[in-house]
Amino acid sequence: MYCDYLRPAGYDHEIMLCLPGGPGRTVRLMFFRGPGRDFTERDRALLALLRPHLQERRTRRRKRRRRIPALTASALGDPAPRR
Numbered sequence: 001m002y003c004d005y006l007r008p009a010g011y012d013h014e015i016m017l018c019l020p021g022g023p024g025r026t027v028r029l030m031f032f033r034g035p036g037r038d039f040t041e042r043d044r045a046l047l048a049l050l051r052p053h054l055q056e057r058r059t060r061r062r063k064r065r066r067r068i069p070a071l072t073a074s075a076l077g078d079p080a081p082r083r
Contacts, residue, residue, distance in 0.1 A: 006032070015039040017047045019055050027058070 006014070011032040021027040033039065 010034045012036075013038045015043060015047065017051060017054070019051065019058060029054070 012035050013033040015031050017029040017031075019027040019029070031039075
């Protein structure tokens, strides 16, 4: 994959952050750099610090997407909306 896609695009270095994605799944965030310096221990530490915050954000977003919309008055059995 590196030879076919990443090197021709100018990427020489990569780092990956894995988050749990559900039963038997993971979410992978990949960061790339071109020629020059590789990722440092400081970069790795920063990703380690960000991991729980990114996971929390992802969890909240997934819950918000799955939220069932509120029932309307007619769905609750009220024949006419109140004014």
